[in-house]
Amino acid sequence: MQTMAGSEDQKFSLQEVLDTFKLCLSENKEVYLEQYVAGWRGLVKFLNSLGSVFGFISKDAVSKIQILVSYMKGENASHYATVQSMVKYELDNNLVDVNKKGSHPESGCRTLLRLHRALRWLELFLDRLRTSTEDSKTSALCAEAYNESLAQHHPWMIRKAAGMAFLVLPGRQTFFEVMNVGPPEQVVAKLGEALPLISEVYQITEDLYAQHNLLDLP
Numbered sequence: 377m378q379t380m381a382g383s384e385d386q387k388f389s390l391q392e393v394l395d396t397f398k399l400c401l402s403e404n405k406e407v408y409l410e411q412y413v414a415g416w417r418g419l420v421k422f423l424n425s426l427g428s429v430f431g432f433i434s435k436d437a438v439s440k441i442q443i444l445v446s447y448m449k450g451e452n453a454s455h456y457a458t459v460q461s462m463v464k465y466e467l468d469n470n471l472v473d474v475n476k477k478g479s480h481p482e483s484g485c486r487t488l489l490r491l492h493r494a495l496r497w498l499e500l501f502l503d504r505l506r507t508s509t510e511d512s513k514t515s516a517l518c519a520e521a522y523n524e525s526l527a528q529h530h531p532w533m534i535r536k537a538a539g540m541a542f543l544v545l546p547g548r549q550t551f552f553e554v555m556n557v558g559p560p561e562q563v564v565a566k567l568g569e570a571l572p573l574i575s576e577v578y579q580i581t582e583d584l585y586a587q588h589n590l591l592d593l594p
């Protein structure tokens with residue numbers, strides 16, 4: 377049963393997500409897995425607060441978060457401190473299916489890649505929200521961001537389902553309210569603060585994956 381504290385816990389705040397992405401990078405620009413995952417947990421909260429139509433999306437995100445957490449808590453936990461150490465460890469030990477699915481269908485590398493691609497969608501979507509006007513349609517902003525990013529990795533069925541979910545997104549005003557940061561000007565300012573952080577985490581991961589030829593992991 378859901379307790380009061382439990383439902384409080386479910387409340388999204390953009391600030392909280394911003395904070396976790398801030399804490400994501402180490403001094404030498406490695407990406408801490410724990411904070412990365414925490415950032416996604418916050419985003420999933422947001423998605424859940426928008427209603428059950430988005431359940432199939434948040435379910436997939438949660439299952440990927442869980443896979444990563446199980447590595448982070450597993451016997452090789454020390455190798456799963458940062459994205460960099462995870463990539464090195466899994467590659468050095470042949471724990472990644474590189475060309476087609478085989479004995480490691482749920483490697484940390486391929487799992488994180490799915491979230492990484494979704495982070496690009498987030499970056500594009502938040503930037504559109506930030507520069508949107510009162511009469512902008514969130515569904516259109518979301519669809520544009522999706523088509524430019526994640527959609528290219530999704531089969532037709534998923535694209536169709538995603539497109540239908542976007543249509544029932546709340547309007548800009550409600551959307552901004554759910555972010556819990558105050559009036560629209562403040563939301564826009566917060567988004568301006570969050571975006572460079574998200575972009576940096578995205579770019580560092582992208583470069584790392586490119587360097588190791590991991591951008592097309594099955």
Ligand SMILES: CCCCCCCCCCCCC/C=C/[C@@H](O)[C@H](COP(=O)(O)O)NC(=O)CCCCCCCCCCCCCCC
Nearest residue numbers: 390419420422423432433436437490491494497518534538
């Ligand atoms: C606010 C609107 C939210 C719209 C979310 C846009 C993303 C649409 C993604 C549709 C994914 C459908 C579910 C299935 C996906 C998987 O097939 C597919 C491939 O995985 P596989 O290789 O293991 O099979 N998975 C993925 O691509 C990972 C998708 C992860 C999506 C996470 C989305 C979280 C959204 C958080 C919204 C936060 C908004 C914040 C505003 C302040």
